[in-house]
Amino acid sequence: MSGRGPRRPDGFIQKSNARYDRHDALYRKAKKEGFAARSVYKLEEIDRECKLLRPRDRVLDLGCAPGSWLQYVDQKLTHGAAVGIDLLPTRVALSGKVRVLQGDAFETSLQELTGTPAGEPLRLFDVVLSDMAPNTTGIRTVDQARSLALCERALEVAERALAPGGRMCVKIFEGGDMKQFLDACKQVFRTVKVKRPKGTRAGSVETYVIALDRLPPAP
Numbered sequence: 001m002s003g004r005g006p007r008r009p010d011g012f013i014q015k016s017n018a019r020y021d022r023h024d025a026l027y028r029k030a031k032k033e034g035f036a037a038r039s040v041y042k043l044e045e046i047d048r049e050c051k052l053l054r055p056r057d058r059v060l061d062l063g064c065a066p067g068s069w070l071q072y073v074d075q076k077l078t079h080g081a082a083v084g085i086d087l088l089p090t091r092v093a094l095s096g097k098v099r100v101l102q103g104d105a106f107e108t109s110l111q112e113l114t115g116t117p118a119g120e121p122l123r124l125f126d127v128v129l130s131d132m133a134p135n136t137t138g139i140r141t142v143d144q145a146r147s148l149a150l151c152e153r154a155l156e157v158a159e160r161a162l163a164p165g166g167r168m169c170v171k172i173f174e175g176g177d178m179k180q181f182l183d184a185c186k187q188v189f190r191t192v193k194v195k196r197p198k199g200t201r202a203g204s205v206e207t208y209v210i211a212l213d214r215l216p217p218a219p
């Protein structure tokens with residue numbers, strides 16, 4: 001992704017007013033433990049605290065590349081199944097429980113995401129994850145609007161393809177119309193909270209909306 005700020009020879013990144021070490025302790029831990037990205041520890045923390053994932057779940061991971069969340073989900077599911085989608089290729093080794101698509105979350109049909117054969121009712125998910133992030137411009141309002149559009153797509157998919165009682169975890173850039181998005185989530189889920197995991201880099205505007213207990217769709 002672009003917009004990460006200039007890369008420096010010492011491995012540090014200068015992003016707006018924050019300077020951070022790309023190869024920090026979590027990065028090194030992820031590498032040592034065989035995860036594709038340090039963001040796995042954000043999902044792990046959210047899962048531990050919010051009881052997001054269960055062994056028999058059917059899980060959708062929007063924006064799955066390079067693949068650390070899918071690796072975590074794969075380990076967590078004993079009998080479930082998962083599908084991930086990203087614009088970019090996902091190159092991690094995964095078990096047969098996980099299906100990976102390369103494509104745009106806006107353009108991929110629910111039939112394809114859920115793996116539902118034509119003419120059959122949608123095979124619903126128990127969990128929708130979205131760690132999707134836009135290409136950033138450095139212009140706060142533009143980046144927030146792009147992030148919000150990705151969140152709205154995740155919510156749209158959740159509304160249509162999540163089983164009653166299902167859960168959702170979506171990354172959002174703080175500010176802008178975030179309150180509007182939270183209000184929209186409250187129409188669909190009984191519990192909605194915001195969490196900034198400890199692994200979030202200093203100065204980052206990223207946070208996560210965790211929505212639990214999808215309400216039954218209106219008749």
Ligand SMILES: C[S@@+](CC[C@H](N)C(=O)[O-])C[C@H]1O[C@@H](n2cnc3c(N)ncnc32)[C@H](O)[C@@H]1O
Pocket residue numbers: 036037039040062063064065066067068069070085086087088103104105106131132133134150
């Ligand atoms: C921060 S990365 C996700 C990291 C991932 N959770 C992991 O643990 O490896 C964000 C991803 O969102 C993807 N993305 C952004 N817009 C997308 C879209 N419209 N459809 C699918 N993926 C998208 C990007 O290509 C990028 O790989």
